Amino acid sequence: MKVRIALTVNDELHEALVPVHKTLLEVLREDLGLIGTKHGCELGECGTCTVLVDGKPVLSCLALPLEAEGRRITTIEGLAEGARLHPLQQAFAELGAAQCGYCTPGILLTAAALLSERPGPTRQEVKEALAGNLCRCTGYTKILDAVELAALRMERIRT
Amino acid sequence: MTKNDFAVVGQPLPKVDAWAKVVGETRYADDFFLPRMAYAKLLRSSHAHARIRAIDTARARAVPGVYAVVTGADLPPVKFGILPVSQDEEALCTDKVRMVGDPIAAVAAVDEETAEQACRLIDVTYEAQPALMSIFDSLAHPEVRIHEYGDGPNVHKNVALQFGDVDGALAGADLVREDVFFFEGNTHLPMEQHAAVAQWASDGKLTLWSSTQTPHYVHRVLAKALDTPAAHIRVIATPVGGGFGGKTDPFSHEIVACQLSKLTGRPVKIALTREEVFYTHRGRHPVLMWIKTGFTRRGDITGCHLRTWLDGGAYGSYGVASTFYTGVINPVTYKIPVYKFEGARIFTNKPPCGPKRGHGTPQPRFALECQLDKAAEQLGLDPADLRRRIVAEPFTKTANHLTVTTIGLGECIDKVVEASDWRAKRSRYGVTAAAQGGSREEGSEPPSPKRPGIGIACSAYMTGAGTAIYWNDMPHSGVIVRADRSGGVAILCGATDIGQGSDSVLAYLTAEVLGLEPVDVQVFPADTSLTPVDLGSYSSRVTLMCGMATIQAAGRLRDAIFKAVARKLEVDPAALVARERKIGVSADWDKAVSFARAVELGEAMHGVLAFPGSYAPPKRAGKYKGGGVGPSPCYSYSACVVELTVDEETGVVDLRDVWVAHDVGRALNPLLAEGQVEGSIYMGIGEALMEEQVFRKGLHKQPSMLEYKSPTTLETPEIHTILVETDDPEGPFGAKEVGQGPLLPVIPAIANAIHHALGIRIDEVPITPDKILKALELKRRGKPARVGPERLPLFTFKKPVVVESAFGQPADTIGVRPFQS
Ligand code: FES
Ligand code: FES
Numbered sequence: 001m002k003v004r005i006a007l008t009v010n011d012e013l014h015e016a017l018v019p020v021h022k023t024l025l026e027v028l029r030e031d032l033g034l035i036g037t038k039h040g041c042e043l044g045e046c047g048t049c050t051v052l053v054d055g056k057p058v059l060s061c062l063a064l065p066l067e068a069e070g071r072r073i074t075t076i077e078g079l080a081e082g083a084r085l086h087p088l089q090q091a092f093a094e095l096g097a098a099q100c101g102y103c104t105p106g107i108l109l110t111a112a113a114l115l116s117e118r119p120g121p122t123r124q125e126v127k128e129a130l131a132g133n134l135c136r137c138t139g140y141t142k143i144l145d146a147v148e149l150a151a152l153r154m155e156r157i158r159t
Numbered sequence: 160m161t162k163n164d165f166a167v168v169g170q171p172l173p174k175v176d177a178w179a180k181v182v183g184e185t186r187y188a189d190d191f192f193l194p195r196m197a198y199a200k201l202l203r204s205s206h207a208h209a210r211i212r213a214i215d216t217a218r219a220r221a222v223p224g225v226y227a228v229v230t231g232a233d234l235p236p237v238k239f240g241i242l243p244v245s246q247d248e249e250a251l252c253t254d255k256v257r258m259v260g261d262p263i264a265a266v267a268a269v270d271e272e273t274a275e276q277a278c279r280l281i282d283v284t285y286e287a288q289p290a291l292m293s294i295f296d297s298l299a300h301p302e303v304r305i306h307e308y309g310d311g312p313n314v315h316k317n318v319a320l321q322f323g324d325v326d327g328a329l330a331g332a333d334l335v336r337e338d339v340f341f342f343e344g345n346t347h348l349p350m351e352q353h354a355a356v357a358q359w360a361s362d363g364k365l366t367l368w369s370s371t372q373t374p375h376y377v378h379r380v381l382a383k384a385l386d387t388p389a390a391h392i393r394v395i396a397t398p399v400g401g402g403f404g405g406k407t408d409p410f411s412h413e414i415v416a417c418q419l420s421k422l423t424g425r426p427v428k429i430a431l432t433r434e435e436v437f438y439t440h441r442g443r444h445p446v447l448m449w450i451k452t453g454f455t456r457r458g459d460i461t462g463c464h465l466r467t468w469l470d471g472g473a474y475g476s477y478g479v480a481s482t483f484y485t486g487v488i489n490p491v492t493y494k495i496p497v498y499k500f501e502g503a504r505i506f507t508n509k510p511p512c513g514p515k516r517g518h519g520t521p522q523p524r525f526a527l528e529c530q531l532d533k534a535a536e537q538l539g540l541d542p543a544d545l546r547r548r549i550v551a552e553p554f555t556k557t558a559n560h561l562t563v564t565t566i567g568l569g570e571c572i573d574k575v576v577e578a579s580d581w582r583a584k585r586s587r588y589g590v591t592a593a594a595q596g597g598s599r600e601e602g603s604e605p606p607s608p609k610r611p612g613i614g615i616a617c618s619a620y621m622t623g624a625g626t627a628i629y630w631n632d633m634p635h636s637g638v639i640v641r642a643d644r645s646g647g648v649a650i651l652c653g654a655t656d657i658g659q660g661s662d663s664v665l666a667y668l669t670a671e672v673l674g675l676e677p678v679d680v681q682v683f684p685a686d687t688s689l690t691p692v693d694l695g696s697y698s699s700r701v702t703l704m705c706g707m708a709t710i711q712a713a714g715r716l717r718d719a720i721f722k723a724v725a726r727k728l729e730v731d732p733a734a735l736v737a738r739e740r741k742i743g744v745s746a747d748w749d750k751a752v753s754f755a756r757a758v759e760l761g762e763a764m765h766g767v768l769a770f771p772g773s774y775a776p777p778k779r780a781g782k783y784k785g786g787g788v789g790p791s792p793c794y795s796y797s798a799c800v801v802e803l804t805v806d807e808e809t810g811v812v813d814l815r816d817v818w819v820a821h822d823v824g825r826a827l828n829p830l831l832a833e834g835q836v837e838g839s840i841y842m843g844i845g846e847a848l849m850e851e852q853v854f855r856k857g858l859h860k861q862p863s864m865l866e867y868k869s870p871t872t873l874e875t876p877e878i879h880t881i882l883v884e885t886d887d888p889e890g891p892f893g894a895k896e897v898g899q900g901p902l903l904p905v906i907p908a909i910a911n912a913i914h915h916a917l918g919i920r921i922d923e924v925p926i927t928p929d930k931i932l933k934a935l936e937l938k939r940r941g942k943p944a945r946v947g948p949e950r951l952p953l954f955t956f957k958k959p960v961v962v963e964s965a966f967g968q969p970a971d972t973i974g975v976r977p978f979q980s
Contacts, residue, residue: 035190036183038400040350041433045864048350076183085181093177096830099838100658101180102350102400108181127872134864136350136401137658139841140872142834 005065009034010078016065024068025049025060028075036076036105040134047133050106051075055117057110076105079112087150087157088112097146099137107133111147120155123148166738167671168892171830174663175677176398176656188354188370188397193426196356197226197267199419200274201412201429202281203438204256204263207290207508207857208305211254211283214264218280224269225277227422231263234418235386241376241408241513243629245315245475247306250384250414256285257305257473258508259857260438262411267419267427290508290857294447294470297505298952305473305506310957315471315504316482319957320785322558323497323964328462332453334537338530339449341923341948342522344470345850346442347515348869351400353439354430357416361424366393369413372402372657373695376628378687380409385417396685399696402657403842404514407697408441408476437862441513442852444481444504445470446522449951454534458545462497465489465523468952469504472511478504480628480788481512484519487789489527490557491619492568492796493549496966498558501956509854514697516842516899520620521906525924528616528907532914542911543581543615546798547572554973556965560781564793564973565885565895567822568617571798574820574881575615579800584613590918609804609813612916616907617798620900621791622824622890623700625776634773634978636704637691640669640712641769642720644762646755648673648680650712653693654705655685659898660831661701667827668706668891672713674737675754691771699896702827703792704774706891711978712772719768723760724752773978777889779971783962792889792976795896796822799840799904801912803876807935810928812848812913814876817905821880824887824895836880836901843905844876845869851925888974922947 006015009032016031025042028034028051037060040048044062051060052074079086088108091097098104107130114121114129121129126147127140135143179185216228231253240246252261264281268274291297291305291313301312310317329335355369365387371377374396382389399406412429420427431439447468453461467485471478486500517524535542551557553566576582588611627635638652650669656662662684666677683690693705717737724742725732734744743751752760761768779790802815817840826832849868853860861867886893906924914920919934922945930946938944 029190030192033192035186035192038187038351039189040352041864043433043863043865045433046350080182089181092181093173096174096177096834098174098177098180099660099834100349100351100399100401101176101185102187102658104180105183131871131873134350134869134871136348136403136842136869137838138834139837139839139878140875141837141841141878142830144872 003066005069007065007068007073009073010075018065022065023061024063024065027065028060034075034077038102038105047110048103048106050109050133052109052113055113057113074109076108079108086112087153088147091146091150095142095146095149097138097142103133103135107135107143115151115154120151165671167667167677168827170828172677172828174660174831175666175682176662185398187351187400188356188368189430191356191368193356193358196426196428197269197419197423198271198274199265199267199416199427199429200271200278201262201415202264202278204259204261206256206285206287207259208288209256209285210288211252211256211263212286213284215282216264218282219266219277222273222277222280224273226267226425227419228266228277229264229415229418229422235384237383239380239384239409240475241477241628242475242479244479247308247475250411258510260510265415265419267423292507292509292854292857294468294505294507294952297507298954305508309506313506315475315506316479317503317957318482318785319501319959320486320559321499321959321961325462325464325497325499328497329451329453332461333456334454334534335451336530336534337451338526338533338922339948339951340526340529342446342525343851343853343924344443344445344512345846346437346440346852347403347405348867349401349403349405352431352433352436353406353410353412354428355413355416356426356428357420358426359417359420364391365417366395367413367417368395368397370399370406371396372399372406372655372697374655374685374687375653375692375694377409377413381414381417384414393686393688396655399655399657402696403516404518404697405441407514407695410439433864434862437859438510440510440852441476443515444512444519446485447948447951448523448526450526450530452530454538456538458535458538458540458548460493460495460549463495464499467502467523468954469502470507470512471504472507472509474511476511476513478513481514481519483785483788485523487559488520488619488621489523490559491561491563491794492551492617494551495558497964499959501959503954503956508857516839517620517902518698521846521903524618524903525907528904529910529922532911541585543572543576546615546617552967554970556968556970558964558966559789560786560965561789562779562970564889564970565824565887566796567883567885568796568798570883571796571820571822572617574883575798575800575818578879578881579613579802579818581613581800584802588612589915608806608808610807610916611804612912613800613802614908614912614915615798615800616904616911618900618903619794619796620896620903621698622703622793622795622896623776623791624698625779625790625792626787627694634692634775636693636708636774638705638708638712638772639691639769640716640772642716642758643768644755644759646758648675649683650680650709651683651690652705653685653690654701655696657696659696659835661696661705663831664702664706664827665709668709669713672710673717673754674742675740699899702894702896703890706894708772708774710891712770715770716768719765720757720761723764724757727760775977777971777976784960793824793887793895795900797901797904799908801905801908803909803912803916805913805916805931807917810931812926814844816877816879818879818881819901820883821897821901822883822885822895823897824890825884825893826882827892827894829882832882832897833880835897837878839899839902840878840905841870841875843902847906847909847924847926849925849927919944
């Protein structure tokens with residue numbers, strides 16, 4: 001059975017006709033062509049598929065698109081403001097925090113949610129926020145460094 | 160050259176693909192959606208060991224939306240495998256399955272769900288056979304045969320090498336230690352599940368996009384398995400979302416996707432589920448080890464004898480190489496005058512093991528480094544001092560005839576000892592300190608159950624295998640550098656970027672040679688129809704081999720352009736330099752021409768500017784059977800100190816800090832080199848403390864990311880990386896490997912630190928809390944406080960190939976190799 005859904009993704013309204021049981025992850029990737037969202041397990045275990053729903057990190061492999069209707073979905077494609085990269089994206093690129101880059105979209109979005117809620121977090125707070133996002137390449141070191149650098153730069157912009 | 164002579168090399172630059180990765184633009188294999196594409200699923204065996212009596216696909220074919228169903232009968236009747244000596248895999252099993260997860264049939268359909276549903280309707284009649292699930296099982300049941308080939312019933316490979324009089328050397332030692340260790344298997348767990356998209360076009364030509372580390376080997380295997388000329392097949396390795404060795408074999412799903420595309424006339428995608436990735440595996444071999452080493456009173460090694468038994472799983476994979484690697488690299492680190500190695504790989508009904516970061520060497524490294532720690536304790540020596548004393552001599556040969564070049568290990572040890580405050584902590588922490596009333600925690604609070612400890616270990620690793628997987632005299636790595644009047648430079652190379660940054664290294668080196676910025680260089684990687692062959696992203700070979708080929712090709716382009724510019728400026732070409740996107744004479748820089756203008760002059764003089772670069776390693780295979788595994792142009796070295804606490808009540812290990820100093824030869828980009836060290840340390844921590852790939856009744860016990868434990872941000876300690884540069888004459892601008900070596904010392908350093916904290920020995924990884932509590936219990940009862948393997952298999956090794964030890968002989972000629980000029 002298919003249902004018609006309307007999703008607001010990265011401030012754009014998308015409509016699609018999809019089987020009811022399709023996950024948000026699948027709809028984003030397969031129906032809306034937003035392939036920036038990745039998957040590592042499709043069982044809610046790795047954090048790779050994280051997107052933001054109303055600013056909060058959500059595992060898109062466990063979410064149903066119907067639940068997200070009428071809410072604000074942000075994927076990695078929507079993190080930059082037009083051509084201007086989010087400070088996190090800039091810092092991740094500069095510091096080598098993306099090796100294979102596969103975990104990167106999910107981690108960037110999770111970190112973005114953290115920084116908007118808690119500017120200037122401690123390293124421990126960053127670790128806790130990212131504890132649900134696995135990365136097999138980096139040993140997390142450069143990721144934590146990059147989040148801290150981005151937080152610092154955002155702080156500077158604010159003050 | 161010194162650091163200051165470089166413009167790009169040595170700079171902490173972003174990777175060239177960083178921007179695409181942070182905005183989500185990078186297209187991995189599963190991100191390919193082609194028009195009319197079908198989705199396929201594999202039906203996999205539910206039996207660990209069985210004959211296939213019948214396969215009935217009628218019900219599956221009848222499902223609406225199914226485009227095609229294939230079984231092994233629809234494929235050419237050939238077997239394949241990565242190594243020429245182990246051609247034992249079928250893309251779809253025809254008469255027998257050897258593990259749960261073995262592929263039997265496949266369905267292509269309108270979507271994944273339909274394909275999956277149809278797979279469930281395929282009826283397979285099995286005739287179960289006894290499943291052999293361990294080395295002991297397989298050796299105890301020679302009447303049950305997993306394969307018909309090998310060095311004995313269920314013995315895939317049996318090797319024995321002896322270099323010098325080991326028994327004599329052990330007899331003359333002041334201390335002889337005999338220890339037994341076990342290293343449990345574990346898996347790569349790349350975040351990206353393998354995926355492949357095949358398009359067999361109507362002109363008869365086939366293209367495969369795949370998440371593979373070795374497009375060249377996949378290309379060769381597709382030609383064989385599909386009985387199609389290699390010239391009509393194009394393999395494109397998409398950016399790989401983590402490999403670590405797990406995407407180094409050619410896989411069933413790659414072959415099957417092609418066949419289904421041929422049958423359906425549509426592009427076909429197969430994307431593995433996480434559970435399938437666990438079964439596809441090819442990860443770390445479980446290895447049982449016996450090691451006997453003689454020492455003098457001062458800690459010098461007189462000789463060493465190592466035996467290893469590898470639990471290979473159901474197929475050959477890289478196993479013959481893995482078997483050798485458990486024996487041949489240890490002598491590269493320390494002075495070991497005479498050496499004997501016996502190794503055997505045993506088939507079992509589990510997913511086959513293969514190369515994982517460090518390929519075959521973390522296991523014997525764990526054994527040797529833990530044994531050194533025990534010997535130091537017995538001899539009353541500091542374990543860091545003992546190691547410092549026995550570091551191998553640069554530019555000599557090892558007992559097993561390997562030429563070593565630069566060795567920065569002494570400096571690495573000094574650096575981690577200093578950075579970690581080793582000496583103070585070594586005496587302040589640990590059981591002995593506690594027994595003497597040494598304070599562990601400040602103040603008068605009740606004593607914490609968390610006991611601090613600090614441990615050390617070292618290692619060495621190869622920078623690329625000195626011989627190819629199949630015998631040939633061709634380059635291991637090739638590039639083409641081209642430039643045109645736009646001023647743009649393109650580099651084409653078969654190398655595959657698996658996150659390690661090979662695309663970036665190609666751009667950095669080209670830019671360095673031509674006086675450009677990396678952004679001026681376009682990298683076109685890993686396409687078997689366009690790019691010169693590179694053997695693949697394995698054995699830490701890419702930076703060195705592609706790097707040397709790049710320097711050669713870019714140098715040829717530069718020479719051609721210099722000739723043209725020299726004529727224009729009326730100067731000697733030898734006086735020209737390329738920097739800041741210009742070419743000119745330093746003393747007369749105002750007259751320098753822009754790079755784009757220089758290319759125009761070059762094109763006018765020479766015609767099209769496209770130059771090849773080729774690299775093959777120096778020919779240094781030892782002149783004995785088996786001498787082809789182990790030689791490498793040069794070796795990297797690492798030293799690691801780990802500081803941790805262990806909770807006496809719960810057995811939980813809490814890592815505080817890890818220091819690794821790594822001799823990288825030269826850090827072409829320190830940021831990326833550090834990233835490789837950090838990732839290696841992290842992965843070593845997982846292997847040491849939690850990761851294990853274990854089975855029950857043929858089934859994987861934890862085929863999910865939740866159950867298969869791997870470190871998160873919370874378990875990963877603060878990591879301190881120190882890069883040591885030795886400027887190796889074999890490497891591109893002196894560089895050696897950094898992607899695998901730093902993993903090796905981490906595991907034994909953790910085991911040694913745990914011993915320092917509590918006085919217990921866990922001779923088995925992973926070191927889980929239950930093992931620590933068991934050892935503490937033994938200690939309390941006055942028994943030897945050791946947990947580890949208690950028995951060894953009854954097994955007869957081959958009569959050894961006996962060769963003179965080459966220990967201490969001068970190195971083979973340095974810097975001489977094929978295709979040099
Ligand atoms: S893919 Fe959603 S959590 Fe792993
Ligand atoms: S960068 Fe590869 S998994 Fe995180």
